[in-house]
Amino acid sequence: MNLIMQFLEYSLIGIASGGAYIIAALGFVIIFKAGNIFNFAMGEMMMIGAYLFYAVAVQLKFSWPVALLAALAGSALLALAIERALLRPMIGRPVVVLVMITLGVGSILRGVAGLVWGPNIIQLPDFLPRSPVFLGDILVPGKLAWSFVVFGALAIAFIAYYRYSRAGVAIRATSSDQITAEGLGINIRQVFSMTWAMAGVLAAAAGIAAGAINGITPQLGDAALSVLAVVMLAGMSSVGGVVVAGILVGWMETVVGAYLGAAWQSFIPYLVVLLMMIVRPTGLFGEQRIERI
Amino acid sequence: MWVAFAAALAAFPAFGSAYLVYMACLVAINVIATAGLNLTVGYAGLLSIGHSAFIGVGAYASTLLWLHAGTPLAVNIAAGALAAFLVGLVFGIPSLRIKGVNLAIATLAAQYSLYFIFQQWTSVTGGDRGLSVPRVNIFGLGDTGFYYLVVLLAALLCLAARNLFRTRIGRGFIAVRERDYAAEVLGVNVVRYKLLAFGLGAAYAGVAGALGGAFLRIVNPDQFTLAVSIFFLAAVVVGGRASILGSILGAAFMTLVPEMLRAVLALSGGGATVDLAGLLSPLREIIFGVLIVGFLMWEPRGLAGLWDRMQGRQEAIDSRPGAA
């Protein structure tokens, strides 16, 4: 296979793996938009979602649609619990505090997962068609291709919901101006809870995919750092931009990994973040907020 | 009261076992690093999640100088501090344009970049294997000598940090944290102070790194990961932000808790079929997380706040410097 075809193959694989990133990044962004909270525990929420799926599908031996539902629901409940119990009381505290709380939560989740399921990698049984997808001479692994399709659909559904449903409008109003939103009758607390629950669902979906492709360990949350790069690239406030950024980051990682090796691959998300910070802190699509004195 | 404490510290090696002296050295080193981070995060309000990278810079710089130039320990430590200071200045540059969480993320990215360099620049840093450090002998007293050195340095550096807040430098940090626009109008060069906050915090970390390298006799990238940065951030928060006493208490607490945990597990597990090693790590993470969240929610001024309350100081002010 000549070089161009190889590059194309890597590119397609990269784009496909961006699917999970997009989903997790959407979860990040809506929490941030509504409550201005940066959820450093997102990766761990993904991880717990994956473990829940494993627990229900393999350990409890239910069918995988049931397991999927259980994982999504469980993750949403967990997210709600975190929001209610830990973050709601801390509104108004300085940023350090909020960041540290989510970091602390992440730590707790990792510890719990390690205790319950142990530190070893767990492979999920295949529930996505394995057979590779051929585009001409190019081979894309089946799991990836299918997960991309699933996530693409999920992302589109989510974005449509966000743009057109009443809930979505409520979220956007809250993100833009909390006080006015409340004045208009929007129940802000409900919006907060809703965004966290949604983020929980999205995190679980992304986590299950990541787990299906790479196996599940308590460190699965480390992948969230790539998601961070996606979010930073898009700009913290842009839902639509996340899709573009997700695909870009997925593509970059795979291509760099293929040509420069694994170490560079794990470095790429950080490089992206650094560059964005220096050049354009609001990301490609984010909005500029002017601070009034 | 402080005199008694100082006397106890001085006499400690005579009473404590080698293990306890070892732990004390570790605590002292961590105190230095925590105090530095507190300068940046607690006093100046700049969120830095990349502190372990500075420690690494100090460790590598001092060790490399030693290995290649054979310079005495004092010079190596100073070199470590200087190198870390310069890197800290560079890390601080994003803080001029971005605040809060975005800054945290930038520091995170910068830290990983340094980790990447530590790991990949094999010719200089020895890559994953790292560098091994020859034994150092202070005043010919071996381990005890090292203990005195470390404790002395920690005490001096903590004193210096506290003194900063009796002067315009410290006030400048706090002003930048609270309302940087007002600080500007008062003549505080916010750019310079933000960079200084990063640089100074990093310099402290550099000293800790240099000492740590000499102490553990090995320097490798796994000592400078995100988990380590979070450890120090937790030490700052649990001990008490913007408090030197808090830095001391927090560092001691965070260093000793895993040890106490291990002791508890050994006592209770005692020969059972439970895999202790496997339990230790996740339990540590849970306890760290619970400590962080717990302190933030219920004792926002940290251990230093508890101490103040025990002493009868009831005021509910946030982050008050000069309390210790």
Place this chain on the structure above:
Amino acid sequence: MPELLNIEGISLAFGGVAALEDVSASVREGAITAVIGPNGAGKTSLFNVISGFYRPEKGAVRFGGEDILSLPAHGRSRLGIARTFQNIALFAGMTVLENIKLGAHDQLRANVFSAGLYLGWARREESALSGRIDRDVIDFLDLGDIRDRPIAGLPYGLQKRVEIARALVMRPRLLLLDEPVAGMNAAEKTAMAGYVRRCVAEWGTTVLLIDHDMGMVMELSDHVVVLNFGRMIAAGAPDSVRRHPGVIEAYLGAE
């Protein structure tokens, strides 16, 4: 008396919305000048231009004849320009005295090393400053009781006084007061007006102030400038401005 501050044709816009349009004014040395106008007229924006937070698109600001727009915000206090803020900009986590000391920040010389060491040079500098503050400012503004108390928890009126104390530490040539009596009762307002008059009388400070309390403004000021929708619509002695038809309309029309 000469003009200390000259504002010449300042225009400032935020993303297409004009905050200030071709505003010109002069502030005479040793006099009290007030800037008034309905909410959103651009008064604080004008102060922010003088302070250096906003860069105007057009115009110049001359202080003692020199254009200061090219100076960064933190370089303007050295010229002798001090300022207070609408929402009290004091620093929590420090005492009253420490906050006031910040007013003299760029007159101090301690660096990281001398500060860390403290004994000797830095210490002398600090005690000298404390002494000066006690003599000049603490007594002047009756802050003796709360000198060493933390800022948090102090009543509003006292905090406002501390903020002014901070501004006065360096004996500024120009004092910008943004709503110095907002939220105060009558007694506090009278006291504040008294302090301002004393500054001018004893130290020759030039004062430029923003406020909504017409009674106080008219009584205190030598000269009044009126802004509306970012434009200057009147300037002159309090009595003539009070009767200016454009001014009356601006205030009534703003209902």
